[in-house]
Amino acid sequence: MRYAMGGGLTAEDHDCRERVRREVAHLFERGESNRQVAAGLRVSERSVERWRRVWKAVGWRGPTSRCRLDEEQLLALEAEVDRGPAAHGWVDQRWTSAQVRELIIRMFGVEYSVPGVWLLLCRREAWPRVER
Secondary structure (H helix, E strand, C coil): CCHHHCCCCCHHHHHHHHHHHHHHHHHHHCCCCHHHHHHHHCCCHHHHHHHHHHHHHHCCCCCCCCCCCCHHHHHHHHHHHHHCHHHHCCCCCCCEHHHHHHHHHHHHCCCCCHHHHHHHHHHCCCCCCCEC
16 A cells, blocks of 8 residues: 555545544654653554654644545546546547546546646556556
């Protein structure tokens, strides 16, 4: 799984990770040691050390990005991607992230960045290869 990009996580899993992150930030603010945090959360001290370095460098930034499309919308998008670019007015037969971005905007009115579309597509293994 590619946790850094959120791949494979359900909304419930994502919320659970976010609760843990908030708890860790709270414990750091209270001055808890790495050992105490690790024992309380049942994780390795090495992980806590890494989290503390990030927390000191950038603080807690709030939730990581979450997919803005629900499962029904993702299935509808997948069906349209399967139809191919020509069915949507593009002359070539190979999807690009920019084209999929435009399709998402047309279908759902939701805006993603081109790299965000790439990450979204990486999460969905069943989709055809899209050129970055």
